[in-house]
Structure formats: structure tokens, C-alpha cells
Amino acid sequence: MALADVDVEIGGLPAEHRLRIIGDGSVDDDGKPKRMGTVWTASAHIITAVIGSGVLSLPWSMAQLGWVAGPSTLVVFAGVTYYTSVLLTDCYRSGDAVAGKRNYTYMEAVESYLGSGQVWFCGLCQYVNLVGTAIGYTITASTSAAALYKANCFHKGGHSADCGVYTTMYMVVFGVSQVVFSQLPNLHEMAWLSILAAVMSFSYSTIGVGLSLAQTISGPTGKTTMGGTAIGVDVASSAQKIWLTLQALGNIAFAYSYSMVLIEIQDTVRAPPAENKTMRKANLMGVSTTTAFYMLCGCLGYAAFGNAAPGNMLTGFGFYEPFWLIDFANVCIVVHLVGAYQVYCQPIYAAVESWAAARWPGSDFVVRQYHPFGADRFGVNMFRMVGRTAFVVVSTVLAILLPFFNDILGLLGALGFWPLTVYFPVEMYIRQSKVKRSSWKWVALQSLSFVCFAVTVGVTVASVQGITQSLKNYVPFKTRL
Template sequence: MTQDVEMAARYAGNNGGGAYPPRHDGAGGEALDDDGKKKRTGTVWTASAHIITAVIGSGVLSLAWSTAQLGWIVGPVTLILFSVITYYTSSLLADCYRTGDQVSGKRNYTYMDAVAAYLGGWQVWSCGVFQYVNLVGTAVGYTITASISAAAVHKSNCFHKNGHAADCGVYDTMYMVVFGIVQIFFSQVPNFHDLSWLSILAAVMSFSYSSIAVGLSLARTISGPRGRTTLTGTEVGVDVDSAQKIWLACQALGNIAFAYSYSMILIEIQDTVKSPPAENKTMKKATLLGVTTTTAFYMLSGLLGYSAFGNAAPGNILTGFGFYEPYWLIDFANVCIVVHLVGAYQVFAQPIFAAVESWAAARWPGAEFLTREHPVVAGKLSVNAFRLTWRTAFVVVSTVLAILMPFFNDILGFLGAIGFWPLTVYYPVEMYIRQRRIQKYTTRWVALQVLSFLCFLVSLAAAVASIEGVTESLKHYVPFKTKS
């Protein structure tokens, strides 16, 4: 789930609203938009590229496992349903980029700006809670995923050298600590725009390892050995018991929801689009193109992965047993994941950093601890005491949480659950109802509320199942001692 750097910076909410000056030329003849900002140049193609890059990420690695829990019928149907819901609610959200007229109305630069403009009150705060909890959770989840992939490189080389019967277990904790140390250094860069090269590299890595996963699944499906598959997925009494079947199926829904989640940055993507035509029209076309492309890729990944591994599909398709050869390609794919997540971690962490530091600066405007910069690296980089302390503390805490709960599928399922209903469905639906002044108990109002309620039940079931999965996994896990 890699995002564009510019959107990440905007996500912190620093681009406030205000009355719009008329369109004019800035210094040096620079064209400006109706809000006085630099003229936007985004198109359908750039916006759809942002969407595809944002959606296709580490979530794709769990789709074969998710399909194995649901089976040949429910699995692909679920993928299609999530894509349809995501497209529909994203279209509703796109209409909320401007307040009032879709051509000349006031722009909402961030998701929270839109919620504040249409709903206001406690809903703005609740939106903030869901967004930032999701961001913090994603930082933890990415630490887990990166460490598992780094450990997989060691295991792949070990199996290649010593045979598949060798004991190649490895402690993930060491890799989490190393990943955390790397993030401490990157986190000290005050302006995330200076890391634009890292975000671009992360996007390339995302497509690389996702494509390798699909290609290897296809090769295994064609050449074998293939796993046993069924119409209903994992079988009760054979693979799992009845309780496990229910829990794992619900958890699979959360994983699929996580794989599709990008609504939290949709407004930020739309804020890069030029007009005319109206931004919502461009965004709807981009959403259709982006979600369609992503769904096709997900169907390939989930179904081919299930075909290759069957009901025993690993939670992370690139780190599960079976893909030992060609070991160099597995190594490359897992290195791609690690590089991708180094950048992706910063994309999700930087808005948190900006929000806390903006609040602190407003709370204690004259504090030298907050404002004084100490130049380093020949003046090209500066260190601030508060930034150094707080950002390091955040990375340390997220790393410790990852060490305590290194459960890939459970964490992904939980993140998908807490983000899907509120951010993808509830707020877009409620803002659309307020914007279009849809009366209560009319057919359209009832249909929208039913959709929202059903999605709430899905998120609730996925969240409970993921928490149960973490609880169960903790019974067999000892930090610093359990090998993967």
C-alpha cells in the first residue's frame, strides 16, 4: 500500500481551507488554481496510477491464503463484491472533494477536511481516530511483514544449501530490530519530499514482488505439485475444526478488505487532479480504471495461489513453504518487499509525525526544544531535539509491538477490519446523504443504510476473528525465543 509522497504530506492536514483568491499568475508567471495554490496537473491516468500503486502492496501476499479459507466459489465472489463496494463508495467520496458546486465550490484537501465540511462535530474526531489508529497499526504491520521477508531470504538460502528437510528456522526479532533502526534514521528527515526517490523505488518494488508471486503461482499450477482444493476451501474435520473454519473465514474477509483499502487517501489523490473537467468526474473514471485493474490482478494472485498451494496455502505466499526454487527469485522478491516497506513505513508514519509536531508547536510556540534546528551533514540536514526524541520513541514502540505480536494474517485482518467500514463505507455514505439532502426512510436512504450496516457486520466479524487469532497465536509464541 505505497502512496505518493505529496499526498502523504497533505494527509497531515496542513493545507487548510479559506477563501479562494481569483486565479492568477504567481511569481515567474506560475499558473495558480482557484485556491491560490500551484496549478494541479493530474489526469485520469496519473490518478489511476496513484490508486493502483496505493492498493497493490503487501495485502496481495495474503490473498491465496484468504481464498483457501473461502473456497473456489465464495473466494472470487468476495473479491468482486469488495471491488464493487470500494468503487461505489469511492465514487460517493469523490463527490465530496468540493463543498457546494462541483466546479467552483470550496476544496477539501484531506479526508478529514471533507468530514468536517459535511458532517462536523464528533464525527471529525472519530474519523481522525480511525485514520491514525490505522496508520499506527500499518506501521506495526509493515515492521512484521518486512522482518518475515528478510528472514525468508535466510531460510531460502538455507534450504537451497542444506535441503528441504533441514532446520532453517530463524528468529524474526533480530530483523525487526534492524528494520526499526533503519526507520529511526529515515524518520529524522524533516521534509518527506526529500525522500521522494524512496517512494518511487517502493512503488517499483511493490509491482515487482506482486508480479513474481503471480508468476510463481502460475508456474506451480502448470508444473506441479499442486495442493488439494475444494469448492468451500479448508475442510472441517480435515484441515480445521468447525470453530476454526468460522474464525479463519472471517479473518480472510479482513485480509481482503485490507488489500482494497485506499479510501483514506482518495481525497488526497483527487487534490492532484486538474480541472476542467470537474475533479469528481476525473476521479470516478480513475477509480473505475484503478479498481478494475487491481481486481484483475487480485483474482490472478488469489486464485492462482490457491490453485498452486490448495487448502494449505501459506499466510504470506512468498514466505510459505514450497517456494524454495528458484531460490534466487524468491530472494529477490523478498528483498523487494523489504525495500518497499522501508518506504511505505515512512509514507504512513510521516502524517503521524506531522500531526503530533503541529499540535506541539501550537501548544508551546516559544519552546526552543521544539523549534531549534541543529544543522548536520554540511548543512543539508538538520536535527531537532523534539523530532529526534518523539520520532525515535514512535519507531521504538511500533517495533516493540511488532515483536510482541508478529502475526501476519491476524494483523492484516485487524487493520482491514478497522479501516474498511468507517473509512471506506460509513463516512462516504453519510457525507453523500448530507450533500444530496436525501430524506430519511426514502428508498435510496434505506438502501445506503443497509449497505453501511452489512459492511459494519463484515468489519465487526473480521475484527473479532483477528483478535481471536492474535489471542490464540500468543498462547504458542514466546518473544525472542519462537522461530518462524
């Protein structure tokens, strides 16, 4: 019997009947190949998804918040992220947590618990965030590539050399590379790229922590304060202080964002024990490890640079010595973002191409695969080639027009934090657990959601204001690092 047939025939049976039918252990209760994920693999996936380019902005965020609010904010966001992630893990199965129907994606879970009307809102938030992340990664990669050139220029010409460089060229080169990698059909064909990207992420983050620690010990260090940047000294006015503080909150929210892929991670976990029990441990391990790493990166970076901390910590070490280590860190960032870009964009490609195939099933342009070199494994599809290339071109042009690292990160954090990290997990949990309206638990959950919504609105307004201010003095295609 084929796996597809097993899936159809046993999907609606009670758990004990399904387990009897698939007693040979080769498939799971849904007829798919046996899942083999553990607490350790799930924790690794979470850490890999969370620790990304957002870590580079943490010293700047700490500078806006200071020694009191900075670490406290990291702890608060960690606690909220962990709690709502636990709520979300309980929604992996509809109904019974052990034998209920599996939801393979975040949107499937939303549809199962909240209905099709909410799916549109979820999809909008998810895909806007994914597109925004592609733009943000293009900006970050070009900044690091330009920093690589600048470090070598200073090493050869001395610290007084004119080593300013336009970032537009590097954005175009990064876009060209993404056009090539985007032609790979799906994530299964680029597992090696994701693994390499994860290694690079840990490498440059560790280098950032090490350089910050070395500068903190040996000096010189910047001035730090309990309240962060001072009005009249580091920032011009109290209004600017508020805007920058809100942007810092958005950067921290972006650094913790992984809810949009949590259900997909949980779908890799084996059972028994129940998947939600395994994922609770994985969430705790993942968020705890990430928070400890963020504390090191944010606090040491702030100690090294003080209130003048740069938006991207690796561009703040003067581009000087040890130039080879800074070079290596920036290479790691670029390589990581090449893979991370694909991880975030492949779901967009898959959604558009699935819709097009269903809409025009008889179109050769949409569905036909060409094998110009006789290779069966990799085929060329015209719709995929044109559509993905167009997406990369548009995202690259938008990155060139909006090369504002911190503002973009803050906006991405705002767009994804409340709806994907808080609202949907809370609403699905209320529906699943049948929490009574107006009960103390319902009030507490809705209060949490409202506070996070208020933070999201504030961060969104501040990020848009920051982008608007940056645009006043911005000349397109003339951004220099």
C-alpha cells in the first residue's frame, strides 16, 4: 500500500487503530515517513532560526535603553516569547494533543482553530514579514561586504586613507547571487546551504562577543549610562529619544522572532512522548541559550562602544586591527545571509507557484519542466525562473532605496511580533482550551496581547518615522559606508 493511500485510509481512525496499522514503525500516524527529531534537534533548529543578523543590532539597542532597561527588556521579551511559544506548541494537533490531526504549518494551525477568515490575516502578516526580511538581509549583506572592503583598504592604505565605498554595488552583487540560488526548486535541495548558514551565524556572533570583550578589557571604551543615550548629549531632543527607544524595542523583537517557523520545526519531532511535551523543553533550551548569548553580545557590545554604539556592531570596531578577524566575521555574515535569504523566501515562492499551478494547470509556461542537459533531478521551469528573478530584482531595488539597517529591523520586528508571536498563539490557545470569556485567565491572556499590540503600534510608528527622517537626507544610489 502506498504512503498516500495510508494517509487517506487511516487519517480519521482512532489513535490505537492507526498505530496498529502502521505497527512496522516505518511511518507515522499520518502516513508520512517516521519523524526522528528530538529535544536536541528541535533546540538546534530554534537557536539557528533565532540567532541571525538581528544580534548585530543589540549593542545599539542597549545604548538606547541603558544598563537598567536594556537587560530587563531582553529578559521580558524572552519570557513572552517562551510563554507564547509554549501556547503555540499545544496547537500543533487539533483537538487531542496526542492523537489529534496534525497541522503542518502555522497557517494550517490558524485555520484549524480560528477559521479561514483569520488565515488571510495570518498570511498577510507572515508574508509581509518574509518579504521585509529579504529586504533587510540584502541591506545587511551589502553593509558587511562593504565593511570587508573597507577593512582591507585601511590595512593597506593606513587609517587616514579615504576608504568610503558605495553599498549599492554590493546589493546588486548579492541580488545576482540570489537569482542563481532561487532557481533551486525547494529547501530540500539546499539543506547544505542552510547548515553552512547556521555555522556562519554562530561564527560571526561569537567573533562579535570576543571582540567586544577584548575592547572592554583593553580599551578604549565608550561612555555608558544607566538610562542609555542622554538628551542633549547623544540625542537632540526627548522626542528623538522616544523614537530611538521604540526602534530599539523593535530590534529586540526581531532578534527573538521564530514563531513563524515553530510549527514546521515541531513537525520534525518524533512521538512518543507527545510532540508538545518535547517542544516545551526545546523552547526552554532554545530561548534560554539565545537569551544568554544575547546578554553577552548586547552588554559587552554596549560596554565596548557605549552610547555611541553602531547599528551593526561589526562595523564599529574601526575596520582596523585585527583586520583578518573582522574580514572573516563579515564573510561569515554574507555567507549566512545568502542561505538565510533562501530559507525565508522559499515559502513565498512555494505559495505563489502552487497557486499558479492550481489556477493554470494546462499552461506549459507554469507547470512544464525542461531538462536541457538530461538531468532528471533538476529541471527548469519558466514560471519559476521569471517569477523568482522578478522577486529578487524588486527586493534588491527596495533595499537600495531603503538602506536603513536599524529602521528596517525595527519595522520587521514590529510587523511580526504581535500578530505571529502573541495574538495567534493566544487566540488559538483560548479556543483549544475553551477558556471562558471574562475569566481571570482570559483577562490575563488578553491583557498580554493588548500590551504587546501597543508595543507593536509604537515600534511601527517609530520605525516609519525613522525611515522618513533618513529619507530626507538620502540620495538614491549614493549610500556610503
